[in-house]
Amino acid sequence: MNSLVSTATSRTGARILVDALVANGVERAFGVPGESYLDVLDAMSDTAIDFIICRQEGSAAMMAEASGKLTGRPGVCFVTRGPGSTNASAGVHIAQQDSTPMILFVGQISRAMRGREAFQEVDYRAVFGTLAKWAVEIDDAARIPEVIARAFRVAMQGRPGPVVVALPEDMLSDIVDVPDAPRVEPTETWPGLTDMMRLQKMLWAASRPVMVLGGGRWNSKAVASVVRFAERFDLPVCASFRRQMLFPADHGSYAGDIGFSLNPRLLERLRQADLIILAGGRFGEVPSQGYTLLGIPDPGAALVHVHSDADELGRVYQPSLAINATPAAFAAALEGVQPPNTIAWSDWRAAARADYVAWSEEPPANPGAVQMATLVRYLRDLPADTTICNGAGNFAIWVHRFHRFRRFGTQLAPTSGSMGYGVPAAIAAKRMQPDRTVVAVCGDGDFLMTGQEFATAVQYDVPIVAVIIDNGMYGTIRMHQEREHPTRVFGTTLRNPDFAAYARAFGGFGVTVERDADFSAGLDAAFASGKPAIVHVKLDPEAITPTTSLSALREKSLASRAVS
Incomplete structure (x- = not known):
């Protein structure tokens, strides 16, 4: 060859x-x-x-x-x-x-x-x-x-x-007859010394700073540099939507992620911040909570926006300081930024951390015989370099809110909200990194968008474990339907196959979980099989989110309409 x-x-x-x-x-x-x-x-x-x-x-x-x-x-x-x-x-x-x-x-x-x-x-x-x-x-x-x-x-x-x-x-x-071109290496755009000095002055003048990480062009070295920066400045750090792998969740500076079902205390903290350092991300619709978190075009607080593309700087929000730099270059330059002699916001950081821990510590009990808390505990006990993949759906709320991502490169999830992403992403991740544990957490409708790729996993002997959370509906759409059109259910109910049998039909391993007592054993068996595996979890349809049931959501919607 x-x-x-x-x-x-x-x-x-x-x-x-x-x-x-x-x-x-x-x-x-x-x-x-x-x-x-x-x-x-x-x-x-x-x-x-x-x-x-x-x-x-x-x-x-x-x-x-x-x-x-x-x-x-x-x-x-x-x-x-x-x-x-x-x-x-x-x-x-x-x-x-x-x-x-x-x-x-x-x-x-x-x-x-x-x-x-x-x-x-x-x-x-x-x-x-x-x-x-x-x-x-x-x-x-x-x-x-x-x-x-x-x-x-x-x-x-x-x-x-x-x-x-x-x-x-x-x-x-x-x-x-034409010669080859050499290998292409992307250009790193470095922040200017003046930019970093201005950032240092803004930090020294702040009393309630927050750092938000997002976007692309990160690597493990850049993440490590930001961790050291957060430690030196005792700074609270948040991850943007589905970018939780950009800062270790078990670190004392981590304050949570800014996505769907945002911690209300974190939302209030971001609104109280007098300095926001947005590094790498864009603050699009989801992390900005529908473009309501910051003012447009004036953010309403000092905003430092760091992005590798100059066209993204000032595109929506006009920053106090715009830095055109890649995340890797900016993170390296942070080593030269010095903290003040006295850090005034240590209590602010500690409170942000405590709020995150309280919000994410343990999923509450959900309706039905199977508890999502069991899955969260199992995922947390897997090796720190385990890659967790998911597509889109309410099932992902449990992963994003309660799982603790601890390493760079361990989260594959679409910020575009595309269904069907989890299984293809897991196959790619496991094929590229065969020594790592890879889990795809999927919804029932989500899985069947691309479920035929389970055949690809079997063909190439890629032993991913797909956990299918089956509640017999397009859950996210049903949630919105109950909120907007209660009692008028239409177009969101699903009749699903036996997913464990589906796995076996392709030559993989399949197990069905209908009782919480069987959840961990089913996951253990899937990993022990050494094959591409499906763990089919029968979740009660009432368990629509970690904080509410389907019937409670409907009753609240009907009550609000009765009052109006």
Whole structure:
């Protein structure tokens, strides 16, 4: 097998493309095969690239996105034209909203057929132009090194995101003479000395500071630098929505995450803060609580916004100090920021920590025979480097509120709120890090969005454990339905299969949990099987959130309508 970058002349476009991937250190790609890029598959077969054959293009794109989250370099996905590309769009949207580097390669019709609405013809620049950072079609095989180098750079630099590259099938078979481009490394944007001195002065003048971490382009070294900074300044630190792996939850400075079902005490603390340092994130709709947490355009408090993309600075909120820097560079520069002789906010930090511990210590009892507290306790007892993956649904509230993420790289969850993400992300994570424990926590509707990828896990012997929380409904939508249209249930009820039997049908392990006494034993058996496993948890439909039941929600909604 030849895994070296070719410098030979007279290569096909497909060979040049694959050589460009090898040059950029691509070890793994995900996809669904298609006749539109057969030449690429053939060229890839001569390399060490691990090509994971998936069962649906959206899942393949989600796996590539998860890969980008874990490595900081673009996850790579290949799909065919037309419906293959539109199926993959879900993963592209996740990469865009989650600021994840990713490249989606799409097979395309032959160049001579364009404009005739040929079989599965799509204008990819038009379709993906507003969904991706960049959408391009390569017309000339001689430009492949140039375009692929730019694609890697666009995906990684500034605010990371997805790039879509269309590949006309006849272009892939053209033979041209062109040298390879070197490996692309993203530019780190460093904060200026003046910026860091201003930050130090603002901290010295503050009495109620809070730091919020979010966005992309983080790594374990940057997280460690921020931890040291928080210790030196005795500073409360929050994680943005589904970015809890950016600060260890067992650290005394951690004050919680800013997402759905936000701790009311943390919300009030953020509103009382006289200095907010937002590093890496954007304060989008969810962490800003529907754009109500801060004033727009004047935040109403001193705001230091640090972001790798200058276009994000002042886009919504006008900061007191805007710092155009990557999280890694900013975190390194924090080492030079000195704390005041006397820190005035130690009690403020201690109270923030106490509020977090009280909010997240133990899930309250929920209706029914199975208790979500048992799952939370089990997850907490797993190794600290366990990767927890989830899609979207009310089931995720228990994970986000009560689980303690302690290491960087242990959380894969879509800030875009995409259902079906947990299983594909878990497969990617376990394939990339086989020595780590990987758990996908899924809802019943959530799982069946991409549940066919369990076959992929079995095919590649990727022993993930998928915990399916089955309450027989689209729970989040049902919750909103009961709030807005109580007693008028429509379009949210599900009739589900036997998920344990589903797992066994694919060749995996399956167990059903209907009593709390069997929960831990079922999870133990799933891990001990050494196979891809499903733990099918029958949750009472009344257990709609950790704080309320479905009937209580309905009664409250009806009572409010009666008063009005």
